[in-house]
Amino acid sequence: MHANIKSDLNLDKLHASLQFPDFSFGGKWNLDAKIDGTYAKAIRQVGLQKREQEYVASIPTFDIKNTLVDGKFKLAKLPQGLDKIAYRLEAKDPDGQLKSASIAIHDISVQALNNYIKGFISITDFNKIAVNSDLKASFNLADIKKFYPIKQVELAGLVDVNLIAKGYVDLKRNIFPETNTSIVMKNGLIKSNDYPIPMENIQVEAFVNSEKGSLRDLNVKILPVSFTFAGEPFFLNADLKNFNNIKYNIQSKGKLNLGPIYKLFALDGTNVDxxxxxxxxxxxxxxxxxxxxxxxxxxxxxxxxxxxxxxxxxxxxxxxxxxxxxxxxxxxxxxxxxxxxxxxxxxxxxxxxxxxxxYATSSQAPLKGQFTLSSKKINVDDFMVFGSPSSSTATGTSESGVVLLPKNLDVQVLGLVNAISYNKMNIKDFKGDLQVKEGKMTLNKTNFELAGLKVDMNGSYRPINPRRASFDYAVKADSFDIQRAYKEIPMFREMVSSAKNAYGLVSLDYKLGGLLNGNMQPVMPSIVGEGSLTLNQIKFRGFKLLNGISQSTSKEKLKDGEVKKVVIKSHIKNNVMTIERTKMKMMGFRPRFEGQVTLDGRMNLGFRLGLPPFGIFGIPMRITGTPDNFHLKMGKYKEEDLDMDMDDEDSKVYKESQKVQETQAK
Structure with a gap:
């Protein structure tokens, strides 16, 4: 865009020569404008949902001076027009930066019948917003249709506006313009041709005052706002002083039916009721x-x-x-x-x-409270930040995002939920004390049923960013069906892959922590934990590894063997579960095992088959490979490095989350 314009027009002569049939105009109009550069808009994604927002990407440099005196304008079909129109506009931007732009409109004057607008307004520094204004306006709304074509709505009422303001708007630094502003409306009415019920008896008295230009001496008074709509009266009265330490006095009484309001003002969302x-x-x-x-x-x-x-x-x-x-x-x-x-x-x-x-006046103050939350069923997947509005599950390789928590909440919640669905798991009879504080949820004395397990659990959950969260929990469950747990609990299936061929009852006492990915599933290399799995009474059926040991040692009794009261202790780090030395009795033998198993199923185990009667003599062997493709080698066990580290991004996120938790703990 490049322009250099100078113009000095007598609008009366221009209209006389052109003779427009639908309107007439007049006055003396002058323009001196220099414009150079590009005005462009672009699209950016904003917010966690990455919604598209249009913004001004660049503006040209400009220097514009424009005046109008003795102006007038009238539509031929209307009885009255605007006259005594005048203004003096100065606008400039020397470097094409929005923050450098300024605009000032002086000597504003518009009159129609007894209605008028007079004064001036200027704005500089569009980043910090420096304003200087003295505007006065007075209108009888019923007069507007006499000089402006309003066909769809009927207006009435007397409106007076007095806007005086000077200074910067910077709420973060408690800076507000010096101002003395009032808006008064008496006996107002709004009625749409498309909706027969009017909003009537509208009364507004609003005052904003600040003598020193600060939030401390800012006073806002609404004395009052009242109206009647659809037969329902409503009023709001407010007096607010010192926005650094608000002294408030607010009263309200009445009913607002939102459906008729949407219809009256022809707003989107006409289904709102x-x-x-x-x-x-x-x-x-x-x-x-x-x-x-x-x-x-x-x-x-x-x-x-x-x-x-x-x-x-x-x-x-x-x-x-x-x-x-x-x-x-x-x-x-x-x-x-x-x-x-x-x-x-x-x-x-x-x-x-x-x-x-x-909370309402400070971005740092938390909203506090205590609640009891109850529901017949909650699907946690629906609350994932990037979840599809039409589907609660992610498709393909896309991530639905983690469940986010507000950082300015400090609330305690007793949760009572009959059924919870989460990552294809079905939780029943959930009862727990939850605390949401500083963007972290803590669970205390929580119990529920999962795949037949009666679970007692304490834990915490904290979103780190929209695609990662940290978690930790301590869980206890006594005497549950190992087959049902294997089929219905994905993490149990990942950690105890050998449960596929085990039948019977087990107990669990374990602590786990780590990261969740954007689908609220664990990042396996991040998992750390320790605890025990107790085999209360287990029978193995078609367990390839045990049957392989039976065949290699020619001990047929081991095939599809049974065990009771075996406590398997282990700890997890870097995707590896290290199993402590575990002894058991099986069909007269005294097996003993220890070693490492990765969470994707690779094994490096030491196994000793103690022979009857007391296991004093035994057969040592080493087991490697996977449960479905294993290798047996006679000889002593040797520990190997099976660690699997997190990728760089997850490792960085995990370390940062640990630092935050350590800081909060202090």
């Missing part, structure tokens, strides 16, 4: 709530909502709030009844939130 009902009074000081002086707070009343959808960047699908009844009592907002639906998950929540004022 929700409502908001308010009847509350909130009065107090932020520091009193922070410091525990709850007796000084005067918060009471209730709030009800229903059939409302909320979209979060942390979730792939919207949350549908079916009904919510809340009551206010001093520092607490009580969830008396809260029913939400997410995908195919229906959840009921009861409890309370506190620290709400701090």
């Amino acid at each position: 929700g409502f908001i009902y308010t009847d509350f009074s909130l009065k107090g000081l932020q520091s009193d709530a922070t410091n525990g002086h709850y007796n000084r707070l005067q918060n009471s009343g209730r709030l009800s909502i229903g059939n409302i959808q909320v979209q979060s960047d942390m979730l792939p699908q919207p949350i549908a709030i079916r009904s919510g009844n809340f009551s206010f009592n001093q520092e607490k907002m009580n969830f008396d009844k809260f029913l939400v639906a997410y995908a195919k998950n229906d959840i009921s929540i009861k409890g309370y939130l506190n620290n709400i004022i701090n």
Whole structure:
């Protein structure tokens, strides 16, 4: 774009020569403009969901001066026009950077009948936003149709605006422009031709004042906002002072039916049929709530909502709030009844939130609370951050992302869930104390049933980024069916591959920790842990390894043998399970084994078959290979390095997560 324009027009003469039939105009118009460079837009991905957003990628340099005096404009079909139109515009950008751009419109004047806009406004430094304005406007909304064609909506009411502001907007540094602003509307009405019910009796009195240009002396008053819509009155009254330590006084009463509002204003989402009902009074000081002086707070009343959808960047699908009844009592907002639906998950929540004022006014303050969460069924896969809205499972090699947790929450939850589906596992009768704090979830005294196991578990879960999370847990389960566990629990199948040919009851007491990938599955080389697996009563059937030992030693009794009360202790690191020396009795023999097994099934085991009657004499051998393709060699066992390290990215993520946990522990 390159332009150098100078123009000085008499608009009255221009209109006289052109004779446009539909409108007339006049005035003296002057333009002096120099423009050089490229104006371009681009698309970038924002947020965890990588939604596309259009932004200005580049702008040209420019220096523009434009004035209009004695301007006028009238549409031929309307009885009145705009007159006394005037302005003086100056806009420049010397280097093509948006932060260097400035625009100022001085001597603004527009009049139509008794309606007018007067004043000036300028904005410089579009990054920090430096504003200087003094604008006044007064309108009778019923007059607008006399000079502007409004066909789809009927407007009425008197509106007065007084906008005075000077200074920077930098909320992070508690900087706000010096301002004295008011907006007043009396006897307003909005009625659409497409929807017969009007919003009427609209009254608005809003004032914003800051004499020193800071959040400390910023005052916002709404005295009040009120209207009647679809036969339901609504009002909101608010007085907010000192946004560094808010002194608040807020009252609201009335009902908003969202469906008619969407139809009245022709907004997208005409299927919305929700409502908001308010009847509350909130009065107090932020520091009193922070410091525990709850007796000084005067918060009471209730709030009800229903059939409302909320979209979060942390979730792939919207949350549908079916009904919510809340009551206010001093520092607490009580969830008396809260029913939400997410995908195919229906959840009921009861409890309370506190620290709400701090949370609303500070990005560092956590939202605190205690809840009881109950549900008939929850599918955890639906909550993965990159999950498909139409499917709860990833396809191909794509990752659905981990389940993210807000870092500004500090809540305790008693979870009561009849059934949980997670990574093709079906958990029943879940009951546990959960704490979500600083982006980490801790499970205490948690018990549930999985594949017939009665499990007691403590653990933690912390998302590191949208595609990785760390976890650790300690689990105990007594006397469960090893075959059912092998078939229904993927991690058990990975760690105890020999369970494929074992039948009977076992017990587990184990601690594990590591990383989860973007499909919420363990990154095997990251797993560390230790514990024991007890073979309460096990019979082997078609176990190739045991049958191979039987054949190599000519001891037929070992084939499809049985064992009881054998405790196998082990520890895991770098994808290798190291098994401590384990002794057992089997069909009169005294087998003993120890060694290493990788989590993908490679073995390096030492085995000694103690011969009857007491196993004093035995046959030593070494077992390598895999359970389906093993090699037996007579002789003593020798430990080998079977470690499998994480890849560089996972190793870096894991080390960083360990540092964070160590810091939090201190």
